[in-house]
Amino acid sequence: MGQHDYEIPGLLRLDAIDAFKLAAQKSGKGVGEIAKEMGWDGGQARRIFSVDRYYPSYEQLPKLCGVLGNTIIIQWLQVQAMHAGMATVPQDINCAKLIQQIGKLFGEVSDVGKEAQCAIEDGKLEPKEVRRIIRELNDVLDHGADMLGTLRAWERDNIGRASE
Numbered sequence: 001m002g003q004h005d006y007e008i009p010g011l012l013r014l015d016a017i018d019a020f021k022l023a024a025q026k027s028g029k030g031v032g033e034i035a036k037e038m039g040w041d042g043g044q045a046r047r048i049f050s051v052d053r054y055y056p057s058y059e060q061l062p063k064l065c066g067v068l069g070n071t072i073i074i075q076w077l078q079v080q081a082m083h084a085g086m087a088t089v090p091q092d093i094n095c096a097k098l099i100q101q102i103g104k105l106f107g108e109v110s111d112v113g114k115e116a117q118c119a120i121e122d123g124k125l126e127p128k129e130v131r132r133i134i135r136e137l138n139d140v141l142d143h144g145a146d147m148l149g150t151l152r153a154w155e156r157d158n159i160g161r162a163s164e
Helices: 008-013 016-027 031-038 042-048 058-068 072-082 095-120 127-157
Strands: none
Touching: 008 072, 008 127, 016 031, 016 058, 016 072, 016 127, 031 042, 031 058, 058 072, 095 127
């Protein structure tokens, strides 16, 4: 497990549901495999990783992080606790801003590709090259998590509003 799987700005904007889903996705394991390792039945695991607000007990979180192979959920909790009561600046989103943010995300992905291309030019990977790729990937993940948080906030604010 990495010490810091994600940077604080991205986690701050995520909803708990998204933090659990992100942790599960990063693990590479399916819900059934996670359930088996946690001793849960399939229905319980599906609810935990769905859009329902259904979570494991806090006593199970360390084991869950071990099963998932990352600490994203714990980091999310820490970031939320550190910023509890502090107003976050809501990011206004509209079509133009969404396109701009998607463009920025693609730019970050392009940076990953450039670093990877440089790293494989000589046919072998060096630790410093891999660290540069990881740094660029973290930028992609941070921007993606930030976008996800912004879009989830918009979704929550606009539930029940007729589609336009």
